[in-house]
Amino acid sequence: MRFGYTDEQEQFRDIVARFLRERSPTSEVRKHMASDAGYDRALWRQLVTELGLTGVHVPESLGGQGFGYVELGIALEEMGRALLCAPYFASSVLATEVLRTVATETEQAMLLPALVSGEKLGTLAWVERGGQWDVAATTLTAHGQGEACRLDGHKKFVLDGHHADLLLVVARTRGSVGDAGLGVYAVDAEAVGITRRQLATIDSTRRQAEITFSDTPARRLGGTESAAVKLRQSLDRATIALACEMVGGARALLDSAVGYAKLRMQFGRPIGSFQAIKHKCAEMLLEVELASSAARYAAAAIDDNDSEVPALASLAKAMAGDAYMHAAIECIQIHGGIGFTWDEDTHLWFKRAKSSQVMLGDASHHRERYMALTEASA
Amino acid sequence: MITHDEAEVRAELRDWLRAHWDVNRSLVAWRNLLVDSGWGMPHWPRAWHGRSLPMALLPAVEEEFEAAQAVGVARIGIRLLAAATLLEHGSNAHKARFLRRILTGEDTWCQLFSEPGSGSDLAGATTRAHSDSDGWVINGQKLWTTSAHHADWGLLLARTDWDAPKHSGMSYFIIDMTQPGVEVQPLKQMNGHASFNQVFFTDAKVPAENLVGKTGDGWKIAMTTLAHERRNADALRRWGHASPYAGAIYDQERAEIATVMEPYKWYPQRAGRVDLIMSRARETGRLADPALRQDIARLMMLSRSAEWLAHRARQAKVAGKPEGPEGSLGKLVASHVARAASHVHTLISGADAMLAGADGPHDGLIAEILLSVPATSIAGGTDEIQRNIIGERVLDLPREPRMDTGPFRDVPRNPTRGR
Numbered sequence: 001m002r003f004g005y006t007d008e009q010e011q012f013r014d015i016v017a018r019f020l021r022e023r024s025p026t027s028e029v030r031k032h033m034a035s036d037a038g039y040d041r042a043l044w045r046q047l048v049t050e051l052g053l054t055g056v057h058v059p060e061s062l063g064g065q066g067f068g069y070v071e072l073g074i075a076l077e078e079m080g081r082a083l084l085c086a087p088y089f090a091s092s093v094l095a096t097e098v099l100r101t102v103a104t105e106t107e108q109a110m111l112l113p114a115l116v117s118g119e120k121l122g123t124l125a126w127v128e129r130g131g132q133w134d135v136a137a138t139t140l141t142a143h144g145q146g147e148a149c150r151l152d153g154h155k156k157f158v159l160d161g162h163h164a165d166l167l168l169v170v171a172r173t174r175g176s177v178g179d180a181g182l183g184v185y186a187v188d189a190e191a192v193g194i195t196r197r198q199l200a201t202i203d204s205t206r207r208q209a210e211i212t213f214s215d216t217p218a219r220r221l222g223g224t225e226s227a228a229v230k231l232r233q234s235l236d237r238a239t240i241a242l243a244c245e246m247v248g249g250a251r252a253l254l255d256s257a258v259g260y261a262k263l264r265m266q267f268g269r270p271i272g273s274f275q276a277i278k279h280k281c282a283e284m285l286l287e288v289e290l291a292s293s294a295a296r297y298a299a300a301a302i303d304d305n306d307s308e309v310p311a312l313a314s315l316a317k318a319m320a321g322d323a324y325m326h327a328a329i330e331c332i333q334i335h336g337g338i339g340f341t342w343d344e345d346t347h348l349w350f351k352r353a354k355s356s357q358v359m360l361g362d363a364s365h366h367r368e369r370y371m372a373l374t375e376a377s378a
Numbered sequence: 379m380i381t382h383d384e385a386e387v388r389a390e391l392r393d394w395l396r397a398h399w400d401v402n403r404s405l406v407a408w409r410n411l412l413v414d415s416g417w418g419m420p421h422w423p424r425a426w427h428g429r430s431l432p433m434a435l436l437p438a439v440e441e442e443f444e445a446a447q448a449v450g451v452a453r454i455g456i457r458l459l460a461a462a463t464l465l466e467h468g469s470n471a472h473k474a475r476f477l478r479r480i481l482t483g484e485d486t487w488c489q490l491f492s493e494p495g496s497g498s499d500l501a502g503a504t505t506r507a508h509s510d511s512d513g514w515v516i517n518g519q520k521l522w523t524t525s526a527h528h529a530d531w532g533l534l535l536a537r538t539d540w541d542a543p544k545h546s547g548m549s550y551f552i553i554d555m556t557q558p559g560v561e562v563q564p565l566k567q568m569n570g571h572a573s574f575n576q577v578f579f580t581d582a583k584v585p586a587e588n589l590v591g592k593t594g595d596g597w598k599i600a601m602t603t604l605a606h607e608r609r610n611a612d613a614l615r616r617w618g619h620a621s622p623y624a625g626a627i628y629d630q631e632r633a634e635i636a637t638v639m640e641p642y643k644w645y646p647q648r649a650g651r652v653d654l655i656m657s658r659a660r661e662t663g664r665l666a667d668p669a670l671r672q673d674i675a676r677l678m679m680l681s682r683s684a685e686w687l688a689h690r691a692r693q694a695k696v697a698g699k700p701e702g703p704e705g706s707l708g709k710l711v712a713s714h715v716a717r718a719a720s721h722v723h724t725l726i727s728g729a730d731a732m733l734a735g736a737d738g739p740h741d742g743l744i745a746e747i748l749l750s751v752p753a754t755s756i757a758g759g760t761d762e763i764q765r766n767i768i769g770e771r772v773l774d775l776p777r778e779p780r781m782d783t784g785p786f787r788d789v790p791r792n793p794t795r796g797r
Contacts, residue, residue: 002686002689003686003689003690003692003693004690004693004694004697004699258773258774258775261775262774262775262776269776269779270775270776272769272775272776273775273776273777273778273779275762275765275766275778277775278765278766278769278770278773278775279762279765279766279769281769281773281775282710282764282765282766282768282769282772282773283765285703285707285768285772285773286707286710286711286714286768289687289703289704289707290680290683290684290687290711291683293683293686293687293689293690293704294679294682294683294686296686297686315679315682315683318675318676318679319679319680319683364672367671367672367675367676367679368668368671368672368675370675370678370679371671371674371675374656374675374678375665378656
């Protein structure tokens with residue numbers, strides 16, 4: 001189903017949307033983005049127990065619901081639309097994805113159920129100070145074998161890294177370069193030698209941290225072979241998931257802009273009756289629907305094990321990035337001065353759009369990657 | 379309700395074709411037989427050359443025709459819009475007189491709606507029809523008339539009442555294109571093709587019986603024609619291919635299709651030919667240019683997403699779901715793709731983008747792309763009109779205030795000939 005949703009999928013969307021509308025209106029988002037924890041623990045528990053969203057695409061044998069990436073995409077789209085303030089992307093997408101791809105079955109059985117039950121929060125620490133969105137740029141080093149590994153180095157831009165319980169850290173064996181020697185290491189956030197600092201970010205609905213590891217005990221996951229290929233695979237999937245979330249956010253901005261254009265009177269008529277505004281809205285809708293088509297197609301391609309997933313991930317991220325940012329800018333423009341105020345909600349999505357635009361690689365990065373992949377497959 | 383079993387329909391048609399299809403007949407003789415059988419237009423009513431079959435069975439019927447290598451009725455081009463309109467709004471006399479000759483291919487038709495003064499605002503037409511003792515007399519000018527130069531008949535929208543509001547002052551006529559007072563001039567476009575004509579009417583006669591519907595019904599009936607035109611855009615692509623077989627009857631069909639399709643031959647270039655981008659970039663060595671790579675990727679991503687958007691619209695339709703926004707966006711996104719493609723083609727070609735004909739890249743094909751793309755943002759409703767439609771019908775934004783609701787006589791409009 002790359003071009004449509006089944007009735008069951010539509011029902012699933014309705015359930016998630018209704019839940020978020022009721023439980024996570026912007027008044028709640030504003031409350032929790034200003035709190036220390038950065039999210040609502042009670043809401044997180046409900047998300048797990050009532051909707052099982054933390055394991056949408058996780059097999060039932062590991063405590064999940066056993067659906068596919070299309071369903072994960074639907075859930076994320078609605079979370080993006082509601083601007084849910086929760087560690088979902090870090091724990092249920094990034095960490096879960098890397099565990100599912102890199103870890104052995106035994107390791108998954110050991111680590112994943114706690115994330116699916118929401119009992120623990122996980123995250124992936126892979127980017128470093130240079131902010132390069134490629135695992136090959138990793139400099140953090142690991143030494144030692146199996147469960148007796150030690151990590152030394154530094155990670156930045158770690159989503160929800162300040163309060164995650166399980167850190168999945170990308171490291172390389174000493175002296176290795178490029179893709180060789182890369183591995184994923186499970187680290188208990190309370191382990192010795194860890195220094196965590198929450199970063200000041202423009203989007204306080206999604207926290208990021210800087211983490212330093214100094215002779216920190218860790219456990220290498222998934223054997224001794226380089227994890228580069230599997231890591232990229234899991235990051236491609238996370239990128240598509242992020243694109244879905246971004247499409248939802250862009251839709252919220254479009255709806256807000258259109259709603260305001262219908263109400264706001266100037267020169268004796270609603271501003272939405274002026275072509276200058278009407279045409280902006282029509283172009284926003286077009287961009288949102290194009291990005292939505294791309295994200296949906298890419299999510300379904302994961303479920304189909306399509307070999308084009310890496311290229312589709314870049315395509316979806318670039319389309320979603322441009323559409324989201326453009327919608328954010330136009331939504332403020334249509335709201336006029338009021339759109340630039342703290343009291344109006346638009347800036348909340350604007351900030352998410354800005355951080356999402358950069359996170360996991362910006363549109364230029366993904367366009368170049370798409371070209372490289374297209375050339376390689378030709 | 380009668381249910382139709384696909385296997386039975388196929389079997390019946392197969393028997394009929396076995397008994398009647400004869401490659402040695404003339405095209406018109408064969409089609410007359412086909413029209414009598416109802417198999418040429420099986421979804422039409424039994425009373426009018428059809429078999430009242432559901433549309434859903436048409437693909438099966440087409441497959442049987444293909445399997446038998448049999449030629450079908452003449453169903454490409456504007457003649458089919460005329461047929462559909464007359465079937466819905468024409469009198470029995472119209473149907474009896476015109477439908478058969480449309481299906482046999484003996485008559486071709488053109489659609490005389492647009493004017494120099496009314497493009498996007500089609501209802502602003504000022505070509506006038508005034509009644510005299512025998513019927514109607516037409517004066518005015520039409521424009522963008524595809525195939526007028528070989529049409530026998532025209533579907534004409536003309537103003538019959540200048541004191542009524544614009545939409546209710548128009549009437550719909552069938553006009554003989556070969557009579558005195560009708561002058562057809564091909565209109566050469568900036569890309570060198572002449573797909574359209576301008577048509578001038580100077581006291582051209584229309585007998586009373588050639589009025590379709592009642593006076594004042596013109597706009598409503600024109601909407602039927604336009605609805606079929608939009609639907610047929612797909613059919614044009616599907617049916618615009620001649621049978622590849624050898625034989626006189628196929629030669630005649632090929633000649634017919636070549637004539638009808640001639641105005642559309644540059645249309646692929648109008649869409650920007652995204653399919654050539656990668657190979658062209660390799661050819662010219664520009665694939666290594668990092669800035670151009672960004673533009674190429676942007677175009678490819680837009681083009682692919684646009685295809686998926688169109689698939690979504692089609693899938694929703696097949697699943698019987700209400701039309702979402704996807705359907706309305708197709709026209710606008712096609713124009714974005716074409717413009718982006720033209721931009722990228724220019725960058726890839728560099729200085730060669732200035733050259734045409736044998737001097738130009740790909741024997742002038744690239745020049746043709748660059749000179750054809752602007753048509754996409756205009757033809758079939760400009761981008762601006764599309765954005766208005768999307769804004770008002772999909773996003774439900776308030777409508778533009780109107781200045782043209784009073785008597786048409788008082789509406790400010792463009793100066794035109796024949797007033």
